[in-house]
Amino acid sequence: MSEPVVQIRGLTKRYGDLLALDGVDLDIRAGEIFGLLGPNGAGKTTLISVVTGLARATSGEARVLGRDVVRDYRFTRRNVGLVPQEINFDPFFTVEESLRFQAGYFDVKLTEARLVELLTALDLTGKRTASARALSGGMRRRLLIAKALVHEPRVLFLDEPTAGVDVELRRALWSYVRTLRDRGTTVVLTTHYLEEAEALADRIGIIDRGRLLLVEEKAALLARSNGRSLEQIYVEQVGRRQAAPP
Amino acid sequence: MSSLGFRTLLVKEIRRFLRVPGQTLATPLLTTTLYFVVFGVSIGHQLREVGGVPYARFIVPGLMLMGVIQNAYLNSASSLFVMKLQGTIVDVLVSPLSYAEILGAFVLAAVVRGLLVGGITFAVAAAFTGFEVAHPLLAVAVVTLAAVAFAAGGVASAIWAETFEQVNFFPTFFILPLTFLGGVFFSVRMLPPGLSTVAHANPVFYLVDVLRFAMLGAGDASPWAGFGLVTLLAAGALTGAYMLLRSGWRLRS
Ligand SMILES: Nc1ncnc2c1ncn2[C@@H]1O[C@H](COP(=O)(O)OP(=O)(O)OP(=O)(O)O)[C@@H](O)[C@H]1O
Ligand SMILES: [Mg+2]
Numbered sequence: 001m002s003e004p005v006v007q008i009r010g011l012t013k014r015y016g017d018l019l020a021l022d023g024v025d026l027d028i029r030a031g032e033i034f035g036l037l038g039p040n041g042a043g044k045t046t047l048i049s050v051v052t053g054l055a056r057a058t059s060g061e062a063r064v065l066g067r068d069v070v071r072d073y074r075f076t077r078r079n080v081g082l083v084p085q086e087i088n089f090d091p092f093f094t095v096e097e098s099l100r101f102q103a104g105y106f107d108v109k110l111t112e113a114r115l116v117e118l119l120t121a122l123d124l125t126g127k128r129t130a131s132a133r134a135l136s137g138g139m140r141r142r143l144l145i146a147k148a149l150v151h152e153p154r155v156l157f158l159d160e161p162t163a164g165v166d167v168e169l170r171r172a173l174w175s176y177v178r179t180l181r182d183r184g185t186t187v188v189l190t191t192h193y194l195e196e197a198e199a200l201a202d203r204i205g206i207i208d209r210g211r212l213l214l215v216e217e218k219a220a221l222l223a224r225s226n227g228r229s230l231e232q233i234y235v236e237q238v239g240r241r242q243a244a245p246p
Numbered sequence: 247m248s249s250l251g252f253r254t255l256l257v258k259e260i261r262r263f264l265r266v267p268g269q270t271l272a273t274p275l276l277t278t279t280l281y282f283v284v285f286g287v288s289i290g291h292q293l294r295e296v297g298g299v300p301y302a303r304f305i306v307p308g309l310m311l312m313g314v315i316q317n318a319y320l321n322s323a324s325s326l327f328v329m330k331l332q333g334t335i336v337d338v339l340v341s342p343l344s345y346a347e348i349l350g351a352f353v354l355a356a357v358v359r360g361l362l363v364g365g366i367t368f369a370v371a372a373a374f375t376g377f378e379v380a381h382p383l384l385a386v387a388v389v390t391l392a393a394v395a396f397a398a399g400g401v402a403s404a405i406w407a408e409t410f411e412q413v414n415f416f417p418t419f420f421i422l423p424l425t426f427l428g429g430v431f432f433s434v435r436m437l438p439p440g441l442s443t444v445a446h447a448n449p450v451f452y453l454v455d456v457l458r459f460a461m462l463g464a465g466d467a468s469p470w471a472g473f474g475l476v477t478l479l480a481a482g483a484l485t486g487a488y489m490l491l492r493s494g495w496r497l498r499s
Contacts, residue, residue, distance in 0.1 A: 015499070049499065052340050053339060053340055053498070054336065054340060054498055054499070055499045056494060056498060056499075073342065074342040074344070075342075077340060077341060077342045080340070082336075084333070084336050086336075087333075088333030088334045089334070090332065090334045091332075092261075092262050092265050093258075100254075101255075101258045101337075102341075103254075104250055104253070104255075104258075105251050105255060105338060105341035105342075106251065106341055106342060107249055107250045107251050107342065108250075109250065147337065
């Protein structure tokens, strides 16, 4: 098998007394959709933040395409896209401007063809010249996804990408994520919708209180669980704590 | 430094303030024009001359400097602070932009706004008092270095600030009093000896003074003191802002 796209080794992150990540080891394989599940505060966003450069590890390391995310940040960040959990937008600029700026930060000149492709894929064609202020919540999240894709990253981190997105659009996004995967993008996805993980993920990881409890192929996991749903497995794994509401 | 990423952030920052020209260019221009009209033209009729220079002309360098440093500071401080607040700073932090590029873009955009305000102020004032400048190169250098210093200060304080009130802390409690006490509207020679000593402890006094020397040909202190100070301030503020940015404090968790 080819080298893992993301390698995480002994990753620990402390916030004061709080251990947000506790010695996490994880490999993300090339071309897979990896579903990272866990209750609120489990450490999902923290894990993603360390790999994307938003947070610094207390100890341990993370590599993208074999390169250290701190030492070789220019290389790794060019290859990583992030859809952050928190929606952000700049009310000063239009959808098109936001996308052009974002591409520019990554040293990429956004071609008209690529722009149209992204707008089409995320159903924002009609909003091309609209100010980000004038978008609905779901549209803003889609703009966030488009922004994360402008530089055609090899690895895409989606931190709860479908929170607040309507059912129809969620299905459309799922199919777009699969398209991305089929074109070779590796996807790491966090979600509180277990049916989303069930529908999309090739492998599942469950994290709680900074520790990875389980990492397994979704198919194998479901197969050895005698017909139990992912939700049942999840609740069991996370133990006393209930599956967090979305 | 001339990467596409750097240029993009610079262009974005410049376009941001050009989008709201009323707030970023017209307001400061109106304020300085009012100062000029109230202090320069009306009081100038009574006061006529300071050190052989018509009063209206005497206050132009200080007014320009005030507009330049306030606007340079406000541009980088408010832009970076708002990015922190609305979360768009993430877009920059996950990009391959280096800290030097990020700082360079914020500072340069703020300098552009500061110089625009300074330049327009000069043009308006000069329409009344004449366009001649004694040492134009020195004047441009001083104004630019002052803008760099306060733009970098704006970056640092946006990193530190957690509320809008804190962003306004530095302009309200330092820039404004120090510029007013720094001899924008008077010569320290007009002060009683005790106050004059106090004025000499104010860094803005030397900045106003060197710009006055550059524009009018004479000042109260050595122009080298002012030039040395503004160079030092620019270098110090850039270094400080760079180290703060690199430390990740309040930006990267
Ligand atoms: N900047 C920070 N400062 C202090 N503590 C933090 C910070 N960021 C996260 N934490 C803490 O770290 C832990 C993990 O948070 P994280 O955001 O990674 O959880 P999560 O799994 O993404 O949760 P959610 O599903 O709610 O998004 C939490 O206890 C959180 O309070
Ligand atoms: Mg999270």
